[in-house]
Amino acid sequence: MAYDLIVIGSGPGGYVCAIRAAQLGLKTAVVEKDKTFGGTCLNVGCIPSKALLHASELFEEAGHVFAKMGIGVGTPKLDLPAMMKFKDEGVDGNVKGVAFLFKKNKVDSFQGTGRVAAAGKVEVKGADGKTQVLETKNIVIATGSDVARLRGITIDEKRVVSSTGALTLDKVPQKLLVVGAGVIGLELGSVWRRLGAEVTVVEFLDRILPGMDSEVCRQFQRILEKQGVTFKLAAKVTAIDTSGNRLKASVEPAAGGAAETIEADVALVAIGRVPFTDGLGLKEAGVALDNRNRVQVDAHFATNVKGIYAIGDVIAGPMLAHKAEDEGVAVAEILAGQAGHVNYDVIPNVVYTYPEIASVGKSEEELKAAGVAYNTGKFPFTANGRAKVNLQTEGFVKILADAKTDRVLGVHIVGPDAGNMIAEAAVAMEFGAAAEDIARTCHAHPTLTEAVKEAALAVGKRAIHI
Numbered sequence: 415m416a417y418d419l420i421v422i423g424s425g426p427g428g429y430v431c432a433i434r435a436a437q438l439g440l441k442t443a444v445v446e447k448d449k450t451f452g453g454t455c456l457n458v459g460c461i462p463s464k465a466l467l468h469a470s471e472l473f474e475e476a477g478h479v480f481a482k483m484g485i486g487v488g489t490p491k492l493d494l495p496a497m498m499k500f501k502d503e504g505v506d507g508n509v510k511g512v513a514f515l516f517k518k519n520k521v522d523s524f525q526g527t528g529r530v531a532a533a534g535k536v537e538v539k540g541a542d543g544k545t546q547v548l549e550t551k552n553i554v555i556a557t558g559s560d561v562a563r564l565r566g567i568t569i570d571e572k573r574v575v576s577s578t579g580a581l582t583l584d585k586v587p588q589k590l591l592v593v594g595a596g597v598i599g600l601e602l603g604s605v606w607r608r609l610g611a612e613v614t615v616v617e618f619l620d621r622i623l624p625g626m627d628s629e630v631c632r633q634f635q636r637i638l639e640k641q642g643v644t645f646k647l648a649a650k651v652t653a654i655d656t657s658g659n660r661l662k663a664s665v666e667p668a669a670g671g672a673a674e675t676i677e678a679d680v681a682l683v684a685i686g687r688v689p690f691t692d693g694l695g696l697k698e699a700g701v702a703l704d705n706r707n708r709v710q711v712d713a714h715f716a717t718n719v720k721g722i723y724a725i726g727d728v729i730a731g732p733m734l735a736h737k738a739e740d741e742g743v744a745v746a747e748i749l750a751g752q753a754g755h756v757n758y759d760v761i762p763n764v765v766y767t768y769p770e771i772a773s774v775g776k777s778e779e780e781l782k783a784a785g786v787a788y789n790t791g792k793f794p795f796t797a798n799g800r801a802k803v804n805l806q807t808e809g810f811v812k813i814l815a816d817a818k819t820d821r822v823l824g825v826h827i828v829g830p831d832a833g834n835m836i837a838e839a840a841v842a843m844e845f846g847a848a849a850e851d852i853a854r855t856c857h858a859h860p861t862l863t864e865a866v867k868e869a870a871l872a873v874g875k876r877a878i879h880i
């Protein structure tokens with residue numbers, strides 16, 4: 415028996431699982447089909463998108479905010495190839511970091527496409543077509559997800575792009591059409607708007623960011639509109655004519671009706687992602703999928719076939735890197751005989767636009783639907799000293815707490831640095847905190863986090879600064 419564990423896929427689910435398993439003494443290997451480790455997240459997802467969001471945010475600040483603070487830099491000039499190089503170097507550093515961690519933890523790695531030949535056997539097919547079969551006690555499938563496509567619309571990654579193409583455009587499109595007002599569409603739409611594109615977002619539903627607290631989404635949409643993004647909600651793109659110099663997209667009301675044409679230089683199709691199981695041999699191995707083609711697992715990440723487990727984007731749940739990582743740790747601990755576990759009630763969700771949107775726990779809609787009585791505490795950044803002095807007053811913190819017990823059920827933040835601030839709420843919720851606990855915790859002054867404390871005070875109707 416060669417290995418205790420073979421992980422197929424080296425994204426945040428797979429590589430974290432392999433490292434944790436090796437820490438726990440399991441003889442572990444990873445199979446990865448791409449040239450670099452790190453999966454979607456490090457190569458074409460979280461990391462490159464955040465690099466471009468960071469750089470484009472500073473570009474916009476240099477152009478619009480610096481002068482107000484007495485910093486004269488003139489009109490900033492965009493050097494897009496240099497910005498792309500900055501992004502690529504960031505990706506390179508991160509993927510090399512994973513290779514280093516594999517070596518450090520004595521995780522073996524195999525480059526090639528992995529296929530479950532049978533329980534206990536993984537076949538690896540290299541780029542040269544040669545195959546080898548590895549033996550293992552357990553297999554973890556961590557093959558992630560792929561871009562969801564629109565029927566009849568071909569993604570060429572040049573003019574009609576997925577998120578992957580939108581991270582490598584070689585010039586700023588004059589007009590960018592974004593199909594889908596989810597996280598990826600709004601983040602990458604923000605990048606290209608800041609760099610000079612006119613951005614129109616078409617969304618099938620009548621709201622942006624489906625699934626997030628609707629008050630947050632309404633305010634966020636107004637903020638993005640003020641920044642110059644145009645929204646066409648309750649509408650669908652049915653075709654994109656690529657024959658001319660400009661793309662011509664047919665857009666119809668979601669409920670049906672007359673189509674209009676929207677012209678664009680680039681169209682970004684960002685309607686979501688689908689689990690990736692191509693070539694894995696799951697059907698032959700008898701591994702059950704659910705009705706959305708995700709690998710079906712039980713509460714211990716086990717599939718219906720003994721010795722085969724699955725984690726991350728390829729199973730149900732939010733398609734987020736930190737969810738995949740936590741599942742990777744949990745399944746490794748379970749395989750080592752420990753009590754690995756993921757608390758799905760406390761998984762933060764962040765949109766890295768400006769301002770950022772961050773939430774954890776339940777939305778108001780979810781609490782209403784479940785018939786849970788709750789109190790709301792809200793505090794706007796216009797009343798936070800640090801936000802005021804930094805000229806960053808858009809947004810608010812909203813805390814939802816159980817009406818009877820005061821236990822925090824959900825926290826929603828629209829505001830600068832919301833993605834970092836939500837960690838406090840996640841820790842509080844993990845410890846079963848009441849709003850009162852947050853309200854009585856001393857928060858440093860002057861920080862944006864004081865708005866979290868004030869929102870907690872506002873649950874008991876006793877905020878100080880408003």
Ligand SMILES: Cc1cc2nc3c(=O)[nH]c(=O)nc-3n(C[C@H](O)[C@H](O)[C@H](O)COP(=O)(O)OP(=O)(O)OC[C@H]3O[C@@H](n4cnc5c(N)ncnc54)[C@H](O)[C@@H]3O)c2cc1C
Pocket residue numbers: 422423424425426427428445446447448451452453454455456458459460461463526527528529556557558559577578598690692693694725726727728733734735736737738766
């Ligand atoms: C543009 C973009 C931005 C994003 N931003 C964020 C963000 O800010 N925060 C966040 O939490 N999430 C973000 N995500 C989502 C995040 O990337 C995913 O949730 C995360 O990567 C899922 O991890 P995973 O390990 O399940 O799969 P993946 O990261 O998709 O990794 C799967 C790996 O498996 C490999 N593989 C597949 N099949 C085989 C096979 N048969 N043999 C060998 N290898 C195989 C693939 O090559 C890949 O390397 C973003 C996604 C995109 C596209």
